[in-house]
Amino acid sequence: MCKMASRSEDELGRKWDRCLTDSLIKFAGGLFVGATFSIVLFKRRMWPVVFGSGFGVGMAYENCQQEINSTFKSLTAPAKTKPADA
Numbered sequence: 001m002c003k004m005a006s007r008s009e010d011e012l013g014r015k016w017d018r019c020l021t022d023s024l025i026k027f028a029g030g031l032f033v034g035a036t037f038s039i040v041l042f043k044r045r046m047w048p049v050v051f052g053s054g055f056g057v058g059m060a061y062e063n064c065q066q067e068i069n070s071t072f073k074s075l076t077a078p079a080k081t082k083p084a085d086a
Contacts, residue, residue, distance in 0.1 A: 012068070019064035023057065030056025 034052020042048050 015064075015067055019060070019067065022063055023060035026056035026060040027053055028056075030054070030059075 030052035031049060032052075034049040037052070038045055038048040
């Protein structure tokens with residue numbers, strides 16, 4: 001079988017898919033933790049649920065931003081440095 005080269009659009013699509021999956025997982029986890037704290041400690045207040053889900057979305061956003069921007073950082077050539085004696 002011949003293996004085709006990966007196109008940059010396909011790689012970006014895979015990164016977006018991972019970001020969406022990561023966002024859903026972190027949002028659901030934050031929602032669950034917030035709801036648990038709301039029921040157990042805070043007499044069924046709404047703010048722990050909102051705080052937990054917002055925290056999850058914020059973490060997912062940061063992870064996605066780093067993953068998507070890593071593609072563009074790898075395209076730049078490293079800076080050349082001069083020797084110390086010159």
